[in-house]
Amino acid sequence: MAMAMEAVAELIDVRKYYQMGTQTVRALNGVSLSFQQGDYYAIMGPSGSGKSTLLNLLGCLDRPSGGRYLLGGIDVATLSDNALSDTRSRRLGFVFQSFNLIAQLTVIENIELPLVYQGGSTSQARHRAYELAAMVGLETRTDHRPAQLSGGQQQRVAIARAMINDPLVILADEPTGNLDSATQGEIMDLLDSLNQAGTTIILVTHEDDIAHRARHVLNLADGRIVNIETAAERRRRFGLEVEA
Template identity: 65%
Template sequence: MSKTKEEVSEPVRVAMVRDVTKVYRLGGQDVKALAGVSFEFKQGDFVAIMGTSGSGKSTLLNLLGCLDRPTSGQYLLGGHDVATLTDEEVSRVRGRYLGFVFQSYNLIQQLSVVENIMVPLSYQVPVRPDGRELSTKLATLVGLAGRLDHRPSQLSGGQQQRVAIARALVNNPHVILADEPTGNLDTATSNEIMDLLDVLNKTGRTIVMVTHEPDIAERAKTVITLRDGLIQSVEQNRS
């Protein structure tokens, strides 16, 4: 059921967490945000992570985004065990294998649409010479062809999120991580954004999305529900 027509062959595993725990010290007490989570992400997956506040979904997303390290367990991404890498290497891994879409878009105000899309490319070694063409192409793909030189402040929320999605695509990542991508948008715009993510997923992109809205989660192929730092359920939606 998780297979679509485009993925006839065995899907490639792009990321994996195994027995991952995360413990914070808060006011002298250990708080277990993740109590042992294992999961595999295959190419073409569209996974929604759900859960109540405090269930550990944000912590899991931070770990998947290599912004944080697990207290124990393993996280494999692009053939690297993230926990063993240096800060610089982790930065490179983020830049190379991951694309981020945030709830509040997080575009850089002083840069234009195209320049915002190009930001991840400026941290790629070696530099791509065709960065601007690629970014323009992606801006067109997400429907912003006429606004290439606009500033984020001149765009609506939906348009800003489209820029963010284009930015998440520019480095051709293994996984796109979306943190409540529709959290700040109205229903109509949310649907547009979800349609866009759908299209991307259909072209083979792997998307991991955190959300607390069931109707948004429904659009993913797989829904993981977390509770008290553990995976409570894994459901497959009809595609």
């Protein structure tokens, strides 16, 4: 477990400013934070607090206006557009609120898509995709189109897709926001099990019972970190019993 203490992602005084007409919006105003290998973070905060901006930066979809973001030891701010794309395809996994599967592709094709952009051998990619489809319990649905699946099944496909490149981090943006509560539980159980197997997970949520599953909860407001609670502290605050 010595490896577990290695920082996979590190933010150092990260700022993100947007120009809205004459006004400068400070979406992130000096965020410093480091994520360890195998960590499980929930990011919470009211709308406009900078959750989405932080997730976009962590996901290499955007570059910080100031400060440094080190992903696996590499400063993302200095990377070219192509290098950012490659980073996304090799080191990150995304799970979105609205699943975001590609309609014309089958389940298996959706799962292997990140590997296609790495230009890897297709037969290997296909093999790995089938393994992951089995892992999320969809081995009988591999030739289906997303429209033929339920919301929960689509999100399973999305999770399998996020896992195909053995990412440093899985970034999940309200992964259960579009699901009923029973399915919510299933999806969160799946994410929990991935984390227990060693995958670092950062998720954005506004639901407390989702946040309770995380090891750390990051509270954001006005582009700043308000505090970072451990699961135990949080459960105590909510008057829940603390697991042994």
